[in-house]
Amino acid sequence: MGNPDSSLHFSQQIAHHLPYLRRYARALTGSQSSGDAFAAATLEAILEDREAYSKDTSPRVALFRAFRLVWQSAGAPESDPGDASAKRNLEASAQDRMRQLTPDTRQALLLNSIEEFSPQEIGQIMDISASDAEGLIAAARMEIENGMAGDVLVIEDEAIIAMDLHSIVTSIGHNVTGIGRTADAAIDLGLKKTPDLILADIQLADNSSGIDAVNALLQQIGEIPVIFITAFPERLLTGDKPEPAFVIAKPYTEDQVRSAVGQAMFFSSTETLKNA
Numbered sequence: 001m002g003n004p005d006s007s008l009h010f011s012q013q014i015a016h017h018l019p020y021l022r023r024y025a026r027a028l029t030g031s032q033s034s035g036d037a038f039a040a041a042t043l044e045a046i047l048e049d050r051e052a053y054s055k056d057t058s059p060r061v062a063l064f065r066a067f068r069l070v071w072q073s074a075g076a077p078e079s080d081p082g083d084a085s086a087k088r089n090l091e092a093s094a095q096d097r098m099r100q101l102t103p104d105t106r107q108a109l110l111l112n113s114i115e116e117f118s119p120q121e122i123g124q125i126m127d128i129s130a131s132d133a134e135g136l137i138a139a140a141r142m143e144i145e146n147g148m149a150g151d152v153l154v155i156e157d158e159a160i161i162a163m164d165l166h167s168i169v170t171s172i173g174h175n176v177t178g179i180g181r182t183a184d185a186a187i188d189l190g191l192k193k194t195p196d197l198i199l200a201d202i203q204l205a206d207n208s209s210g211i212d213a214v215n216a217l218l219q220q221i222g223e224i225p226v227i228f229i230t231a232f233p234e235r236l237l238t239g240d241k242p243e244p245a246f247v248i249a250k251p252y253t254e255d256q257v258r259s260a261v262g263q264a265m266f267f268s269s270t271e272t273l274k275n276a
Contacts, residue, residue, distance in 0.1 A: 013059040014043065019234065021063055023247055024115050027263055028071070028107060038074070042067040057124050064111065065125045071107075105143070106263075108136035113259030114248070141259065149173040150196030150265055155186040155213055156229070157205035161250075165199055165229070168257045174265075183208035183216070190217040195224065197264055199257075202230040211236075225264040229257070 021042065026035030046066050057065065104126065111117045111125060112133075122133040152174050156162040162179045169176055177193045180186025182204050190198070190213075198217065200210040214226050227246040228236055236247050246260045 014046070014063065017060050017063050018043075020060075020115060021067060023233075024064070024110055025067065027110050027114060027246055027260075038067065038071055041074075042070045045070050058121075061117070061121050061124050064115070064117070068107070068125055105136045105140035108133055109140035109259055110263070112137045113141075113253075113255045114246075116253075116256075141262070149175070151175050151177045151193065152197045152199060152261070153177050153186065153190050153195035154179045155183075155198065155200035155204070155210045157181040157201065157203075161201075165257065168254055169199070169261060172258055172261065174261065180213065181205045183210065183213035186210070186213040187216050191220060194221050197224060197261065198226045199261070200226060200228050202228065202232055202235060227257075227260050227264055 018039070022036055022039045024035075025039045026032050029035045029038065042063070046063075056062075108122055108126065111122045112119070117125065119130040119133040119137070122128075122137075123130045126133065128136075152169050154162055154165050154169070154176055156165060156179060162181075166176050166179065174197075177195050178189035180189050183206075186200075186204075198214055200214050202210045204210055204213075210228070210230075214228075218224065218226075225246070227248065229248045229250060229252055230236070231250040233247045233249045246264055248256050248260055
């Protein structure tokens with residue numbers, strides 16, 4: 001008979017890392033429903049075969065490695081075109097760029113820049129060497145950042161952070177259309193010039209909500225990609241409602257922002273995006 005304490009410990013390990021696996025899965029596949037389906041399939045695989053959740057690595061590495069095995073077994077799909085949250089009218093040029101970026105390079109980049117795995121840990125997850133992981137990360141970053149440029153609206157009340165985000169976004173070829181410190185200001189900016197991407201904090205200067213601002217904008221200008229950069233990522237990773245594919249926790253790194261912006265632009269490819 002199994003040890004109840006052992007089962008509880010196992011469940012706690014899974015529960016602790018699951019929100020971040022779901023975040024990664026959605027970013028990797030380009031849609032919420034597809035990413036969540038792969039995360040769920042990973043849990044089923046682990047429950048059926050504990051060997052998939054290896055004791056030879058950290059629980060977090062083991063969980064992402066199990067996901068990798070499930071994702072590979074499905075042929076490493078790029079996105080779910082049937083998902084209502086995904087763009088159905090992707091430009092032909094964006095489709096070409098997606099095909100050019102290999103599944104392995106995209107995966108290595110997200111594991112490193114969004115989930116902050118080291119090259120050595122990525123090697124454990126992907127069954128490659130740390131140096132090979134570094135090579136994949138570099139190749140993916142170059143390809144994505146050189147791929148497309150667009151207009152970005154920043155919703156952030158802290159001046160220093162807003163300036164930093166402005167600097168990062170413009171350094172990779174995008175244009176910042178404005179910086180909204182409150183929900184009302186952000187909505188006005190978004191309606192004045194429709195952005196291709198929104199970078200948003202949750203709590204704003206007048207205690208208004210960045211989430212409310214984003215929802216109001218999306219209702220009026222249509223679906224565009226959103227990246228939330230927040231000190232409270234758990235508020236957006238509950239699974240109880242539609243969630244953004246990209247959530248970055250504060251304090252963030254420049255690599256996290258660069259990667260998320262590139263990935264979001266890459267997957268959405270709204271009609272206003274320009275070739276770099």
